[in-house]
Structures are given as C-alpha cells and as structure tokens.
C-alpha cells in the first residue's frame with residue numbers, strides 16, 4: 001500500500017508563452033506508516049508535486065498511482081483517490097469558512113457522503129487526533145489562535161479518515177512550540193499507520209523527523225534517501241539551489257581554515273569539538 | 281547627539297471590539313530614529329496588533345501612540361503615521377494592488393507623488409534587491425507565496441519610508457530568501473532607515489540594535505539581543521521562543537570563554553573570531 005510517483009513531468013500552460021516546466025523526471029514512493037519529507041527552494045516544484053499525490057493535478061508525462069490505482073487510466077476512481085489522500089494546503093486556515101469548529105470539521109465527511117448520524121463521532125475523533133478538546137466544537141474558528149486554526153484545518157482533513165496525509169509547508173508561520181506540537185501530532189498519526197508527506201523548506205527539521213527525504217531543486221529530484229544518507233551526501237558535495245543549514249556550513253568553514261572539527265549538524269558536538277581544538 | 285523618538289507608545293492597551301480581553305496591555309516603547317528594533321514573541325503575543333498601531337490602522341483603546349509627536353487619534357497624527365511607516369504584513373495576499381509586478385512596486389511611490397524618472401529608478405532597485413527583476417512583467421496573480429512576500433517588501437522599500445515595519449514578512453520565504461532579505465535590511469539600516477522587525481524567529485534579529493519581547497500582550501523583556509541570546513535566566517522557552525542552532529553554538533563558545541560574545545552570532549563574524 002503506497003503512493004507511487006514514477007518519473008513524472010509537469011508542465012504548466014503548455015504551448016503558451018507562460019509555459020513552465022515545474023517538475024521533470026521526479027520519482028518517489030510513500031508507504032503507509034512512513035514519514036517522507038520533500039525539501040527544496042521556493043519554486044522547486046514542491047507544491048506541484050503535492051497536488052499530484054491526490055490527483056488534483058495530473059502529470060504531463062509519467063505515472064502516479066495510489067494503492068495500485070493509477071490516476072490516468074482510472075479517471076472514474078479519482079474520487080476514491082482524493083478520499084484516500086488528504087491534502088492540507090499551505091496556510092489552510094485562510095480557507096476556513098464555517099461558523100463553528102464543528103461545522104468546519106463536519107464539512108469534509110458530509111461532502112464525502114458519510115451518513116449524518118456518524119458525523120459527530122467523526123468530528124470528535126478528528127478533534128482528538130488534532131490535539132484539540134471537545135470544548136472547541138462550539139467555538140467560532142475565527143477567534144482561535146493561528147496554531148489552533150491550523151489544527152482545525154488539519155482536523156477537517158482527518159475527519160475524512162485519509163490513509164495518507166500530504167501537508168504543504170504545515171509549520172510555516174508557527175512558532176517554536178506550535179511547530180513541535182504539530183510534529184508530535186504527525187508522528188502519532190504515522191504510528192497509527194497513516195503515510196505522511198511533509199513539504200517543507202526546513203532541511204534541519206526534515207532531517208530530525210523524517211524516515212526518508214526527497215530533495216528537489218529546479219523541478220528535478222537531486223537526492224532521495226534516509227536522513228543519514230542525505231546528511232552524508234550534503235556533507236560531501238554541494239547541491240545547487242539548496243542552502244546548507246548554518247551549523248554544518250560553519251563547521252565546514254572551520255575545517256577549510258584548518259581547524260580539526262567534524263562536519264556536523266549538531267550544535268553540542270560542534271562546541272565540544274571546538275573546545276578540544278583550542279584546548280579548553 | 282540627541283536621539284530623536286519617531287514613534288512612541290505611552291501606556292498603550294488595545295482590546296479588539298467584542299473580544300473582552302487585552303491584545304496589548306500597558307505598552308511603553310519608544311522607537312529611536314535610525315535604530316533597528318526587534319519585537320519578538322510567540323504566536324498570539326500581540327505582535328501584529330502592535331504593528332497595526334504604527335500606521336494608525338489601529339488606535340489604542342487606552343494610552344496613546346505618538347508618531348512624530350502627534351497622537352494617532354487625531355487626523356494629523358494619522359497622516360503622519362501613514363507617511364512615517366510602511367508596514368509589510370504577514371499575509372502578502374492583501375497587500376498586492378496591481379495586476380503586474382512592476383506596477384505594484386510603483387504604486388506606493390506614485391501615490392506619494394514621486395516624479396516618474398525617480399519612480400523608475402526606485403522600482404528597478406527594489407526589484408533587484410528582492411530578486412524579482414526577472415518577474416517584473418509577470419502578472420501578480422501567478423506569483424508563489426514567497427514571491428508575493430518579496431513583492432510586498434519591494435513595494436514598501438520603493439516608498440523609502442523613514443520607518444519600515446516588517447511583521448513576519450519572511451514566513452513564506454525559503455532559507456536563501458530569508459538570508460537575502462536580511463542582507464537588504466542590513467543595507468537599508470546602514471543607510472539610516474529605521475527598522476522594526478517583528479517576528480518569532482530569532483534568526484532574523486541577529487544584527488538588530490535592541491529588542492523587546494512580548495508575552496501575553498505585554499513587554500516582558502527589553503535589552504541587547506546579545507544578552508537575550510545568552511538566555512542566562514532561561515526564560516526564552518517560557519516566552520515560546522527558541523534559540524536557532526547556530527546561536528546555540530555561539531552561546532556554547534561564549535560560555536566556555538572561547539569567543540567574547542561582543543559580536544553577533546552570524547557566521548562570518550564567528551569564523552573570524554575563531555580563525556583570525
């Protein structure tokens with residue numbers, strides 16, 4: 001059971017002056033119960049890729065399938081694919097429109113034809129998964145904090161009980177504690193068997209939470225592997241378009257200047273190594 | 281040299297209509313001409329509410345906000361406030377007014393009555409600094425979130441305001457976009473522009489002169505960022521703030537006496553402190 005993206009290309013506005021090749025030859029596999037992060041600079045094609053995972057966009061070339069159902073040859077089954085793969089857009093709280101949290105979360109399941117008497121149960125379940133108490137049900141979503149609104153938006157996707165959750169930059173704009181809480185929430189879902197696709201430009205965060213990482217630059221797949229593999233690759237050679245986080249960059253600069261420190265992403269390790277070098 | 285106060289908050293409290301709770305409470309703050317002030321705080325601490333007072337989009341429920349010495353509840357004060365401060369808000373969607381990128385950047389200076397050849401020069405420079413030159417002729421609707429955010433910044437700097445206020449203006453940028461914007465701000469600051477960076481990301485205040493921390497609508501700390509980064513009282517976590525990894529390295533090296541802690545925790549300065 002997995003989402004398989006096989007060698008896809010996506011061209012926007014093909015054959016017009018606005019033609020843009022957003023993805024070219026990109027492949028990846030996301031299993032249920034696995035956390036995959038997609039990292040890349042602005043314009044690298046991350047959001048375009050995300051929208052292929054639930055067939056909101058179809059590839060210009062290549063192939064996408066969800067649990068063995070291919071999107072192109074099974075257009076009649078697109079609805080099933082969209083139910084299986086929940087997509088949380090960037091800044092989802094901007095698309096909240098119902099008067100109460102209950103109505104907002106109930107919207108998805110209603111839309112997918114879940115019987116009316118099952119809806120309250122779905123809403124309660126989704127609220128609890130998103131780490132929001134029952135008391136939120138009757139509140140107006142507009143009076144919640146930014147972090148709470150984002151959870152409501154995520155809960156409204158979870159209420160459909162997707163098998164995969166694709167989130168486009170879900171931590172953007174959240175402060176340190178909001179970010180940590182959201183990652184804990186996603187980790188819990190993953191352990192219950194949901195496949196997580198986490199789109200981000202935060203390489204440091206991706207390395208600390210993911211099972212596997214895809215690095216995109218300029219619409220092309222540059223690296224694909226476990227965080228360990230990605231770290232090793234990045235340490236050995238630069239990836240064009242990808243900015244190294246400051247700690248490994250700093251340790252690399254010190255090495256170039258002759259200081260005997262390892263290239264590391266860990267602040268404590270680096271401080272310890274510098275202390276040894278200067279004899280403290 | 282006497283310091284000129286350009287914006288002054290005098291015991292300002294603000295309650296949103298119907299909310300019944302203070303979004304800002306008892307704020308006393310002076311912004312000095314030419315300084316780079318940082319306002320830090322977690323989500324919900326009152327940062328955006330404070331930002332909206334700079335150009336009189338909001339006026340205090342209690343206390344007073346003075347811009348150029350004039351109260352923002354008066355007509356004159358509101359006019360001063362709008363001329364004094366350009367604000368780049370969190371959500372760029374609401375700030376784009378024109379259909380084409382370069383027209384959007386020109387909109388602000390046009391409204392200020394800047395002569396056409398000067399507008400052209402300012403637009404070119406603002407586009408270049410925000411990395412949008414290649415997109416000058418593009419329709420604004422086709423931009424990504426990060427590109428829209430760059431455009432909002434370009435529009436603000438083309439107005440050459442005495443004071444530029446950035447309210448989480450980099451939330452949609454990737455790491456290289458953030459670094460580029462920091463460079464632009466550093467240059468504007470060195471040219472004398474007053475800057476107010478409002479953010480929950482400590483990476484963005486490394487080079488600022490002074491910072492205040494908001495928590496629950498009140499200022500709970502004020503001082504030098506270099507002191508804040510050392511976090512000797514371990515209060516950052518309590519305020520919902522987090523030390524970025526490179527600042528953690530800087531802090532470790534300061535604590536073990538390897539570097540002095542007088543230079544900011546930016547990479548180049550740290551390299552030259554260690555390998556002179």
Ligand SMILES: Nc1ncnc2c1ncn2[C@@H]1O[C@H](COP(=O)(O)OP(=O)(O)O)[C@@H](O)[C@H]1O
Nearest residue numbers: 012020022041042043044045046047048049424
């Ligand atoms: N709806 C669209 N129409 C035309 N071009 C687009 C559209 N959406 C994205 N693009 C272009 O496709 C490329 C990839 O964009 P996107 O997938 O949004 O990247 P990311 O999410 O990594 O920032 C960019 O060059 C962008 O300008």
Ligand SMILES: Nc1ncnc2c1ncn2[C@@H]1O[C@H](COP(=O)(O)OP(=O)(O)O)[C@@H](O)[C@H]1O
Nearest residue numbers: 145296299303322323324325326327328329330
């Ligand atoms: N338009 C509004 N109506 C009612 N309450 C608001 C509004 N905007 C913000 N608030 C409340 O005011 C407080 C401060 O919010 P804000 O200034 O947006 O904080 P920050 O920008 O630091 O995240 C929060 O409790 C928030 O819920």
Ligand SMILES: [Mg+2]
Nearest residue numbers: 046047048168
């Ligand atoms: Mg995107």
Ligand SMILES: [Mg+2]
Nearest residue numbers: 327328370448
């Ligand atoms: Mg805000």
